Amino acid sequence: MxxxxxxxxPTEVHPDVRERMSMPPVGHRSAEATELGEAVISKFQRLLHTQAPIFLSTSSSTGLMEACVRNGSRKKILSLPCGAFGERWLSIAKENGKAVHAVPVEWGRAVRPEVVHDALATGQYDAVLVTHNETSTGVMNPLAEIADVVREFPDVYLFVDAVSSMAGVDLDFDGLGIDGLLAGVQKAIAVSPGFAMMAVSERAVARAREIENRGFYFDFVRHSDAYQKRQGITTPSTSHLYALDLQLDRILEExxxxxxxxxxxxxxxxxxxxxxxxxxxxxxxxxxxxxxxxxxxxxxxxxxxxxxxxxxxxxxxxxxxxxxxxxxxxxxxxxxxxxxxxxxxxxxxxxxxxx
Ligand SMILES: Cc1ncc(COP(=O)(O)O)c(C=O)c1O
Incomplete structure (x- = not known):
């Protein structure tokens, strides 16, 4: 049962959305697939109050966490773990050989904007990783206040894991000045697991062009090129695109x-x-x-x-x-x-x- x-x-998926998962596949370079990708992208843009590029990824969210660390920093990353998923992002950065320093917060407590300010004021960093909603501890970090601080440092790019908050709370990508905002579809978006998305600032794509060893599957530049054509970089899960097309309508209607x-x-x-x-x-x-x-x-x-x-x-x-x-x-x-x-x-x- x-x-x-x-x-x-994962969370409950509406029966109509589940049914969309069983649509017959279409060729991923076909006009139908392009149209479908376009529809999903523009609905995500409405959801996040932005016209910024949206990368669609047939992966779970962790893949896009890796994308941020590989593409987002030339200098040194500031990691702010306050639970298991923040710690995961830190290890992803380390295991990719990136320069990273963590200012950890006791589990159960939130990241304070003052702490972020003090760390960034050292001038060592060019990227910050923030877990908006730490699904292990049940802490929701004060994203708007943290983003206010990060914007005081124009060369520091802000990457946000909104895996368990996107579509649960209203997130204003442009208003907050975020450079990478990622989520999987299996939480508050309420679609079956196996797909993730990220809104990325144009300046983050531009920085990625100057970074070596970005990898292939999670390369911002490749994703940006695919985005221009409203396609995926590889064969995407069209089942998820069909489901998202409907579920995003339901979310935007609510x-x-x-x-x-x-x-x-x-x-x-x-x-x-x-x-x-x-x-x-x-x-x-x-x-x-x-x-x-x-x-x-x-x-x-x-x-x-x-x-x-x-x-x-x-x-x-x-x-x-x-x-x-x-x-x-x-x-x-x-x-x-x-x-x-x-x-x-x-x-x-x-x-x-x-x-
Ligand atoms: C805050 C947060 N970040 C990242 C992840 C990893 O997501 P995924 O399993 O989609 O890779 C999760 C999953 O629970 C999460 O809650």
Missing amino acids: HKRLFIPG TMPVREARHRRMADTARVWAGDRFELYAEEGFRSVTLTTVRNTRGVDVPELNRELAKHGVVIANGYGKLKNETFRIAHMGEIQPAELEELLGWIDEILGLS
Whole structure:
């Protein structure tokens, strides 16, 4: 039996969107494929309030994290990890042999703009990596304030992992002055996993032209050339393009302000519930809008809880990485509706005898 996903990705996919995945393939150099790519690109541009190039990638998001480090810096990268996914970006930079320095933040806390300012003021860096929504700790970093600081340093380019926030909160690519904004489609965008996208500034493409060893599959320059022709660099997953074409319409029809408000309402519900019964892992003021990481203060056996929840046809997530047993996570992103979240929390109360 299918279990409804209250995990922070992949998330539930609307049946009409799922159906689009089974459209017959078209030749990827055909006029139909070009038109489809064009439609998806322009919908992403509307979503992100920009006319900047959009790279479509038949990969998961991690591929585009690698793209940013390979293409984005000539000098030295500033990494600001505050959880498992920020740490992943740091290791990707290191393993690609890039000059990188990390200013880590204690897990559960957010990156402060002052810290970013102090680091950039040293003049050592030309790129910054920020995880907007740290899916392990449930922290949403103050992106607008961090972007304000980065803009004070014109030679420093800002790369943002919005894997679990894009289409959950309204992101203004141009307004924030971001150089690379990436996401996978399997989280708040609510399409099946296996595809990712990135908005890239023209100046980031220009910088990439001067950088050696950018690789092939995630080369900004190759992607930019393909973008000009509204095609992929290689054979893309047309199933995902069909699905995105419809799902982006659904998102734009709901409108981002309304969609974000729905996510915020659910986040409030989850926080109140968790705060009354457990503790919240993320510090106050920086809690994620798309998922809630709960400190497992009652020592709940999460796999056992999930076995009981499966009887209601739903599943939640255990903690991520080193937080596996210390926390559990409830996602409220994508297509999940407030009433569904309330139903889920009611079942957890019932199973744990908390109501
Ligand atoms: C914040 C964040 N960054 C990166 C990733 C990696 O994404 P993918 O599995 O699509 O490569 C995830 C996945 O959970 C994530 O939550």
